[in-house]
Amino acid sequence: xAGVTQTPRYLIKTRGQQVTLSxxxxxxxxxxxxxxxxxxxxxxxxxxxxxxxQRNKGNFPGxxxxxxxxxxxxxxxxxTLELGDSALYLCASSSLTQASYNEQFFGPxxxxxxx
Amino acid sequence: QQQVKQSPQSLIVQKGGxxxxxxxxxxxxxxxxPWYQQFPGKGPALLIAIRPDVSEKKEGRFTISFNKSAKxxxxxxxxxxxxxxxxxxxxxxxxxxxxxxxxxxxxxLRVKS
Numbered sequence: 312x313a314g315v316t317q318t319p320r321y322l323i324k325t326r327g328q329q330v331t332l333s334x335x336x337x338x339x340x341x342x343x344x345x346x347x348x349x350x351x352x353x354x355x356x357x358x359x360x361x362x363x364x365q366r367n368k369g370n371f372p373g374x375x376x377x378x379x380x381x382x383x384x385x386x387x388x389x390x391t392l393e394l395g396d397s398a399l400y401l402c403a404s405s406s407l408t409q410a411s412y413n414e415q416f417f418g419p420x421x422x423x424x425x426x
Numbered sequence: 427q428q429q430v431k432q433s434p435q436s437l438i439v440q441k442g443g444x445x446x447x448x449x450x451x452x453x454x455x456x457x458x459x460p461w462y463q464q465f466p467g468k469g470p471a472l473l474i475a476i477r478p479d480v481s482e483k484k485e486g487r488f489t490i491s492f493n494k495s496a497k498x499x500x501x502x503x504x505x506x507x508x509x510x511x512x513x514x515x516x517x518x519x520x521x522x523x524x525x526x527x528x529x530x531x532x533x534x535l536r537v538k539s
Contacts, residue, residue: 315469342525344525344526344527346527353529353530353531353532354470354515354517354527354529354532355529356526356527356528359525359526361525366525367525367526369526401469401470403469403525405525413458413460413475413519413525414460414472414475415460415472415525415527416472417462417469417470417471417472418469419467419468419469420468420469
């Protein structure tokens with residue numbers, strides 16, 4: 312089974328621009344979560360989508376948004392980029408079956424650099 | 427109350443030794459406690475996880491010990507190997523919203539050969 316894939320792997324943007332990151336979950340997984348990883352703040356939960364609906368949201372400003380498509384693929388968007396948005400953005404998928412309840416599998420991440 | 431505190435920040439262990447990483451939490455609603463391993467340039471990989479109804483879980487060289495009354499849990503890596511050198515994160519989540527993981531700050535483990 313292929314793992315979680317994220318595209319692009321690396322991205323360089325300038326302040327004020329917007330960016331869209333993509334995530335394809337493991338086949339059969341319907342839940343997709345997004346996390347931001349920085350040296351200063353560590354790993355922080357952004358939001359989770361399940362069946363095209365946002366199920367959970369972390370404490371990030373409204374500039375961070377996401378969506379999920381009917382095939383479970385997900386995108387996250389960051390508008391009006393700030394220098395502090397430079398981070399590794401990680402996507403994780405979960406099947407939510409009784410046997411693997413809560414288990415999340417992470418992709419390799421997208422390294423975003425804001426100049 | 428949502429925090430998970432992890433220690434130590436870094437750890438150096440000799441090959442063959444035992445690596446121990448500790449985590450503490452405040453939110454008694456947490457009911458799922460995974461450990462993740464991350465290598466440079468990679469995403470975190472699920473190592474082992476435990477629920478509060480058991481006090482210990484072992485998978486190969488990795489063991490989680492869980493103390494519900496103290497609100498603490500720890501990862502023990504037996505017979506540590508240089509290939510175990512990585513950053514380790516503990517995490518916790520609440521059942522119904524189990525996919526909202528709260529992570530510890532991470533421990534950088536270096537196993538000396």
